[in-house]
Amino acid sequence: MNFGSDNAYGVLPQVMEALARANAGADKPYGADAPTAALTAQFAALFEREVAIFPVATGTAANALALSVLAPPHGAIFCHAQSHIMVSECGAPEFYAHGAKLIGLEGADGKLTADALAAAIDALPRGSVHSVQPHAVSLSQPTELGTVYGLDELKAIAEVCHARGLKLHLDGARFANALAFLGASPAQATWQCGVDVLSFGASKGGTMGAEAVIFFHPPERGDFEYRRKKGGHLISKMRFVSAQLAAYVRDGLWLTAAARANGLAQDLATGLRSLNSIRIAVPVETNMVFADMPVEMAQRLRAAGALFYDWTPPRDGRVLTRLATSFATPKDDVAKFLEIARR
Amino acid sequence: MNFGSDNAYGVLPQVMEALARANAGADKPYGADAPTAALTAQFAALFEREVAIFPVATGTAANALALSVLAPPHGAIFCHAQSHIMVSECGAPEFYAHGAKLIGLEGADGKLTADALAAAIDALPRGSVHSVQPHAVSLSQPTELGTVYGLDELKAIAEVCHARGLKLHLDGARFANALAFLGASPAQATWQCGVDVLSFGASKGGTMGAEAVIFFHPPERGDFEYRRKKGGHLISKMRFVSAQLAAYVRDGLWLTAAARANGLAQDLATGLRSLNSIRIAVPVETNMVFADMPVEMAQRLRAAGALFYDWTPPRDGRVLTRLATSFATPKDDVAKFLEIARR
Amino acid sequence: MNFGSDNAYGVLPQVMEALARANAGADKPYGADAPTAALTAQFAALFEREVAIFPVATGTAANALALSVLAPPHGAIFCHAQSHIMVSECGAPEFYAHGAKLIGLEGADGKLTADALAAAIDALPRGSVHSVQPHAVSLSQPTELGTVYGLDELKAIAEVCHARGLKLHLDGARFANALAFLGASPAQATWQCGVDVLSFGASKGGTMGAEAVIFFHPPERGDFEYRRKKGGHLISKMRFVSAQLAAYVRDGLWLTAAARANGLAQDLATGLRSLNSIRIAVPVETNMVFADMPVEMAQRLRAAGALFYDWTPPRDGRVLTRLATSFATPKDDVAKFLEIARR
């Protein structure tokens, strides 16, 4: 019963098959291979416009490299105070952007509001060399709490950004889960809302170490390719990464897999809500359930083999836990978990 | 006929099988998994001493991260003027080491000599804040020209380093090929010669994107793990990288594969030497053949489908080419290449 | 009537005389000169212990260089959310510390409390590579609001730091003003409270471009001298900077000058408090008066030639202004300012 994280499981069978197929013969290294060339066309079709897509191996690399192109060393990048780039990447964006500053804003359910964002951007003294200058906004979609920005929310934020000359980046480590919740097309949920750059996550959704940075306005990539190389993120046998990404999105696999994970989270939440002692602390919109439960129950579940995180330290006999489901979480694990919780 | 580079081919079958096996079930992410734990023990046995081993996805990341631990921002890192870290990594070491300086030295056949190195180190004004200070030496083993430092050469260089307080790093992108040539054990060819840190290459030898940094004196890792995360090189599903590395060295697979590649290079060199018009420009010790040939011959080979690099631009009707063989280069390709060359 | 900032005025006459004296003859460059050697002895006496003192030209350089020695690239530096290093140095500390992270905490009157600090430090997941790690705390003394940490407050914060292995840095851009308010000796107000490193400001107090970083535990300077050079902050004719610093502290000049500035601020505050329409928003402890006044009054004062800052944008017909006094502010300017305000 591993509800620790959605990267606890391996890869989708179709991804493993794609790797095996990609293993035949020789091809050019460093992304000059046929599968990588095909990827650009495939993602252009998927997103219904020309894109520049750059595979990398980790989500932190995707985020940090993307942001380093959007913000100069004297730039400010606005994000949620609890976002992954702010608290879980050991300062990678600051390193890649040469000391640019992340400005973390509070917001309910892990989300920023357009108004709060506008106020924060406007509070920086524009044109004063004493202050970092606003250059980018980075949202997590879904957020660290599994919640999802609606298309209208995205549009409002994008308008705030663009009216002020900022670019809008989306950290989509679990982007498929957000799309499955929104029921929107990839195009609708990104550039049609005003998103400029997307960290397209796939590892959590069922690949091995395959993510991508997607620029919806290709010239804005700037010196991305040099930065990727300089960061040690240009993978020599890139065809294997590209092959995974291709298999991941082919025939809607990514969305089916994400919908499954989201559904399991709903099952889990529904079951837990029926228990008086549990409070679901955050709306369950993707594959995360934040359950506030008695410490005793958490201990009982762990004693029975369940893995999950304490999101905040225990207090007054209760603890806020995070339960993550994935494309490969056994359905029976949910039932078993609920059964133990009910005892 | 792909003699372009040894990273043109995919992975060894045993590596693909290991990936499939690693795909079962769930495990902890970010290297807290069972295969990664086992890796440390396996490499300790392989190298006959306790080691700290850190998997990463690219050789550039391995080199740059390793060197960033060995040299402070005001440090100097000595290397060959034509080494990979100097000319083919877009300044990644300087980026990771926050502006430390690589000092490139000339040396025949891609190798540094202990004497030249000692002279260069001693030429820096020790203790003067105006000058970067010597902290590390990085050798490529084998070199960019495919030549191999003998154990005595390594020992002499290590003595120069250690007598002056410098650490010795080995860029072993093709380390298996060097070992196969030397006929030495991994221990003999590294720490027993005084090597402190090794970039253990495996991608070129038959894995998918699996390299590792190995510290032979584990406390010297310093803040390596934070640097790896900050660089975006902590892979979430690390078990897949670890599983590849484990399969790669199990039962001597890596050395068998490297010996095969080296043997093909010898076959190629022997065949080419028999042609009057060709001059083998560098001793063939691993899987690289540097063949100086008429431009007409290079054109004829390429017209027939052969891929290989011009190492230097054509001049006076001749061109210095680099031919690389790999664990998976078809034996027939060598024969076919020679046949076309002979026409 | 310049109440804009205390760096609007020039230098103390004694400082100008010291410069003229230092101009005689030749001496060694880059701090190997006699005045710089004498400075270490002079400041050791002043602070009643051995110190390592390094002159630099700006306060931002002093802060950023000091912090870069205290925190590694994966380090966290805690400070007030409105501190100078957080909002007025364009990210200099992040640049010098290679992407380390400043964590800004709220606190009344520009001050951090020991409890809030302890909670924030303890909230970081120690030893997790995903998070920056706590390494230093930086306080402004006096704060951006001109308030002063009492010795007990400093001690409590230092205990929080040291119990957790963090170093305590003081941004003393206006350190003399704080000392004059506290009536404590330099030793009492720094290392005897547990301060590890001090950015010793002098420019605002009456020098030309002379600040210093002082390590109270000299071995903790680490590679400071290399970092200073690498940052372009090793001044060739350093004797002129050292001569200024020497003159500044000789015979208590710095404290006399600061006491004068503090006194003028008190005069100003006293005068303004007598007006019903004005609210003094922050306790006046040094040379800053934060006066909340009608917009109309601010306009009237400016029309009469008074210079001062709006601290926050005008709202509802009122504005929070900052009035700074200095060692050289004419006493008559205070009287004149009050007279215009009263009209």
Added chain:
Amino acid sequence: MNFGSDNAYGVLPQVMEALARANAGADKPYGADAPTAALTAQFAALFEREVAIFPVATGTAANALALSVLAPPHGAIFCHAQSHIMVSECGAPEFYAHGAKLIGLEGADGKLTADALAAAIDALPRGSVHSVQPHAVSLSQPTELGTVYGLDELKAIAEVCHARGLKLHLDGARFANALAFLGASPAQATWQCGVDVLSFGASKGGTMGAEAVIFFHPPERGDFEYRRKKGGHLISKMRFVSAQLAAYVRDGLWLTAAARANGLAQDLATGLRSLNSIRIAVPVETNMVFADMPVEMAQRLRAAGALFYDWTPPRDGRVLTRLATSFATPKDDVAKFLEIARR
């Protein structure tokens, strides 16, 4: 008898007077003051075109900041292998340019030739992400050996740069000495030859800590002002720096002072050439004399109180020394030095 360096002496009397004058009254800080505004106009007249001029306190800051605007992190900066930025700035340019690479080229008498430069630039693989990309060339004028590029040499190098899209930077730490030798106007010796950016040195010529970066095409300054602040090089009381620079160039003072220093070097060289045992190793064109002398003579001179550097370590009983003269070196010191040498 201080022939150690031209920064051993203090400042020109006119500079000290300018400081005293600038000390009157209050003005805006951080370069918004009247003297700094006047400086732009003064230097535009001096250089006969619109310029953007930014005062800083050190030559290393000027060079590193200028280059950081000209070259991105993946950029290559070509310079002489023995230039100040290469060997005497502790890697400051690499730090400020975030890991860009300095490529040092050899050249007689401290100078690069247009042909060697063109060959080196063209040897980098353009557009390959594996290699740093050529962005700038930095020449020292005069060179570290005191020699001076002729206007034709400068023009030829500028043509090589501009034909390839590179910018040309001049490290003019002793620019006045070069001008005095060339007998050219500031305009003729810079932008009229194709120089894009100049590190305008003044400290060595007779100021206290006053240098400037001058962009001859102001829009090319890019984000220079943010970088200066972020590097801690925005001096709060900048009027004192600007006042020095203004006094330095007013009425040709800088050139008169430099001509004096150059003349003393000629006197020194002439005197030394008359001694059989001495060889002048480099053409004496500015204020440096490189004298190859018996070790015994160097010892005798030092015993008599003469200060100067060994440029290279003693060998075979002889040593290459560097003797620097300055605007303030007493004429008698030259005579005395020669007299002792002759004994």
